[in-house]
Amino acid sequence: MKRQLVFVCLCLCVVISSAAKQFTLVLDPGHGGTDPGAVGTNAKEKDLNLKVALLVGEKISERCPDVKIIYTRKTDKTVPLKDRPMIANKANGDLFVSIHTNSSDSRIPCGTETYVIGLAKIGTNFEVAKRENSVILLEKDRESYHGFDPNSPESYIMFEFMQDQYMEQSLQMADFIQQNFSKKTDRTDRGVRQDLFWVLHQTKMPSVLVEMGFVSNASDQTYMLSKQGQEAIAESIVCAFEQYKHEFDKKNGLKFKQDALPQKQISAEETDSGKPVFKLQLFVSKEVLPENHASLKGEKNLSYYEENGLIKYTIGETTSFKEIKNLKKELDKKFSDSFIIAFLNGEKISVKEALSLLK
Ligand SMILES: [Zn+2]
Missing domain, CATH: 3.40.630.40 (Zn-dependent exopeptidases)
Incomplete structure (x- = not known):
């Protein structure tokens, strides 16, 4: 699904x-x-x-x-x-x-x-x-x-x-x-x-x-x-x-206009876990793409989040850095520009910061 x-x-x-x-x-x-x-x-x-x-x-x-x-x-x-x-x-x-x-x-x-x-x-x-x-x-x-x-x-x-x-x-x-x-x-x-x-x-x-x-x-x-x-x-x-x-x-002007939007919409597993979550960012789009769009390259389990007015497509969701690294390796040929990103309680943080939280 x-x-x-x-x-x-x-x-x-x-x-x-x-x-x-x-x-x-x-x-x-x-x-x-x-x-x-x-x-x-x-x-x-x-x-x-x-x-x-x-x-x-x-x-x-x-x-x-x-x-x-x-x-x-x-x-x-x-x-x-x-x-x-x-x-x-x-x-x-x-x-x-x-x-x-x-x-x-x-x-x-x-x-x-x-x-x-x-x-x-x-x-x-x-x-x-x-x-x-x-x-x-x-x-x-x-x-x-x-x-x-x-x-x-x-x-x-x-x-x-x-x-x-x-x-x-x-x-x-x-x-x-x-x-x-x-x-x-x-x-x-x-x-x-x-x-x-x-x-x-x-x-x-x-x-x-x-x-x-x-x-x-x-x-x-x-x-x-x-x-x-x-x-x-x-x-x-x-x-x-x-x-x-x-x-x-x-972009900065746009952010001001969005203040009527809800503060945050995040999935349940990401709230209050206190643990950083790693994902693999695959590509960026100006809009949400239809399921059969070529950019998705047949991948079904993609998610996306919005940042600076752009739709950023991701795959995977794990608290294990090793797991996300393996996923990156697996998908490297298909999505050669992918990179690992991290979230803490739904807020994007740097991977470095996420790794320091794991220690
Ligand atoms: Zn030089």
């Missing part, structure tokens, strides 16, 4: 305080100072990243004066990787945009790509994350990274308990950026990708990492060094931000 579970969680006090708060954008020009990042024949990554990030900030402060902009660096100085998410978290940022330049051993690869945190799809290149994470090896204070070694595959186990509550917004921003790159630059669109970046893992807000072109490719390098190229790249990121901010404002 199909059991549909709908619950609407409204935390008005949170909404009111977040509506009153100024939107904070954190711009993170990658590398800097003693860390040049990728080096091309005529350009260093750290300089290109800074130029474009400053241009992005300038345009946004002109066009969106209500937005507060925080930079992780505004000059050519060394900023340890761990400090970047820390600066963002301390500023209580609403969006984190890290700006980087790509590089390859071959001179052929070219084009733009935008990353969100996540397991890389088979066939994609782990090298980008490895290279961007490897600046940790240059730092003196390695202890703050809890033994994380960017070159050791085992180290990436720590990413298993990934914060997932920002995934959709991160993906949305990444999508907007790539769409604008396609429209406003003549660079190859390498699309939205997922990989395990330290800097994205540590931020407590929607976060993306832009690789705006390959310094190892002659045409990309010339483009990124040119005024016109920098202008087009920055303009793309700014337009993507404006689209993102528009959606953000719309």
